Amino acid sequence: MAWRDSSGNVIPHSSKSYSQDGAGLLHLKMTILLKNSTHGPVTCCFYNPVTGQEKRAGIVISDILFKSEYMSLMSHKISYPWIYLSIVVALLFLRIKVTENIRCVHLVFQCLPFLMYIGILPIYLQFRKRVSVSDDLFLLYSIWTDDLCIILGILMLFFTLLIFVLLYTLKDFVQLWTSGFSSETEEA
Incomplete structure (x- = not known):
């Protein structure tokens, strides 16, 4: 043989x-x-x-077993959460620099969803490893998981940036509104 x-x-x-x-x-x-x-x-x-x-x-x-993307699947996927975390931390430090009265508790509550995502990801990957290579849909599972990670990363980045832009816009609007309101009360 x-x-x-x-x-x-x-x-x-x-x-x-x-x-x-x-x-x-x-x-x-x-x-x-x-x-x-x-x-x-x-x-x-x-x-x-x-x-x-x-x-x-x-x-x-399955050809996916021999592709370099599959061989280093975990090393590439771990970098995405760190990139997202660094962007969120940079935006939070920018907000702290602009806003004087932010507390540490606010930082924890703002980062809590991301920390939950990071905590659940290793558990999901352990379940994903149980899919048999001989399964006919193994290639579909692998490609679907890659696409899902990329889509979720892009959506998280988009909504994080959108939230920070809205926060800064509303902060400026509230400051203009309160300054206009205080000048009207001083005139009266």
Whole structure:
């Protein structure tokens, strides 16, 4: 028994075992380690030296396993929350600099939804790892998760910027309104 890649090269095995049951059936077990250079379907070849026959069974492995994006999936996804966190912290420090009377409690309540997102993300990723590679929809799950992370990141950034713009606009409007109201009361 031998495993071959799509170009016909033999894939070396890491372990191999044989056994035969009472009915005379031969049980073969082989463990192979696939690398990034393996592309396309993998074929298991059975050769019978007595009859000279060879049988082949092909297995199609999802291409996403061999893409560099999949191999470093976790390293890229961890950077997105840190980028978002740095933007939020920068905007909060800008607000603190402009507004003198902000308290630490306000900072905690404003960051609480983001901290909850960061806390739930590792739990979700643990459940996501349970999806079998042999599942027909594995590629769909992987692409869907990537797209969902990107969409959520863009939406969070958009709404965070929108909220800060509205806060600054309303603050200026309230200051103009209160200064106009105080000048009217002084005239009376």
